[in-house]
Amino acid sequence: MRPQGSRELLLQGNEAVVEGALAVGCTFYAGYPITPSTEIAEGLAARLPAVGGTFLQMEDEIGSLAACLGASLAGAKAMTATSGPGFSLMQELIGYGCVAEIPAVIVNVMRGGPSTGLPTSPSQGDVMQTRWGTHGDHPIIVLTASSVREAFDMTVRAFNLSEKYRNPVILLLDEVVGHMREKVRLPARGAVGRVDRIRPSMPPEWYAPYEETNTGVPPMAAFGDGYRYHVTGLVHDRMGFPTQQKTEIVQGVNRLFRKIERGFREICLTEEASTDDAEAVVVAYGSVARSAREAVEELRVQGRRAGLLRLQTLWPFPRAAFERILGRGTVRSFLVCEMNRGQVYREVLRVVRGRSEVHKLTRNDGELITPAEIAKALREWL
């Protein structure tokens, strides 16, 4: 079904990712199909040729991300989609994308793990892998979504942040959001804000592909534009050639972090509900945030001071939201709800630093946490 204008549609989360990618100007997809992300590949295979784009089914997920990085270096907005087993294979290339500063969007629709795990069941077990799956110190941006419409919006945002900061961006969905269908009204064509990478304006002979800039993000030439430069996974100097000079190493690697840190305010997104006077705040993301929302509303009806902090960005971890809530002085406990054994829970412990209690409610049996479970746990801390 083709969306036209702002007509209402019944769309799957994965289908909304396809629509978001096309709306923001994605012209290249390379991937290897895997449940529960396959509908993204199916959709783009059907739709990309019509907009002059390219769809490649690769031999595996290593090749998939390699092809995306190559396409991006040639100027395309590129994307791949996978799930846990394929995401594990992509780790090497994620680090390459970070150090060589190549925009790309990687969608991981999480299923139960480890290994091939539970192919058709939801999970949120890849949160830490998105942060530290590839080796070495590196910055990363990881977004998530709780609804079909948000899957569209976050896909657009993932491309835009990727282009702006010249860094791979991971969109981390779970099976429930990927496969769930909801009624949505998508923005009309052309109404979606597009960010394009900054291209060099100097003559080719003056171009330094990894130079310091005010934003920390150097202009990016496309292969074929006449700007010849060297791309490597080795730590490199401002011209892109390998270096062992201590000052160049520190300057280059620190710039990778600085460019992202400058953007924390626009990158780190959260949504709060009923947190103003909340004594217990649920922390949730993805599909679990929907259960949490229902539990919090139920407790509010009963006059209990419950609130919800929904994380839309997972990495960089949205610490400012916790500081804001703690600063109000009403919260006594956070309850982290997630479909793993407590990955974001540890992060909340880290940022709260003993200023309130932190509890967790987790499930890793392939089922979505229910509102009743969250309400029951909340009552214990209110």
Place this chain on the structure above:
Amino acid sequence: MRIEVRLAGSGGQGLITAGIILAEAAGLHEGKNVVQTQSYGPEARGGASKAEVVISDGPIHYPKAQRLDVLLAMTQEACDRYFHDLKHEGALIVDADLVPTPPSSSALSVPIVRKVREDLGRELFANIAALGVLAGATGVVGLPALEAAVLARVPAGTEEPNRKALELGLTLGRDAVENPRESEPYEADE
């Protein structure tokens, strides 16, 4: 008001497609809020499969069904497994041949697959007929919306048999409600 429907059976029976059509009927054609979810095993065919549709006038946060208003069971296993999720006043619809021993005497037992095979020559349209039964027996969705959703979703060239399957199901569903005894599995016409 929140209405929860579960269509349960085995992979390949077309129940997820039926769930999508039901959601489109209630959501796009009747203007309600809907969320459709599914769960299935790793197998391409066979294995337990279910589709759920939550219909509401208000926002739908938790997307899954918990306390069912309607359970359509197309295998004995699905019926036994999910019967306890049905509300006391909820409607249980089962295929008379595929669910030989419904767990409740109030079950609407309808020979959906058999009738489709007899009338249309192929079992292929049983999922659409099942939607007709659901509409005829429960009224969770209106016939005009359902018919529009079916015709918008099925492959071109199959509109006519699908429309017939829907009408057949609707008649079977209405009959089952009006004459519950006649639709008992062992009294079904041979």
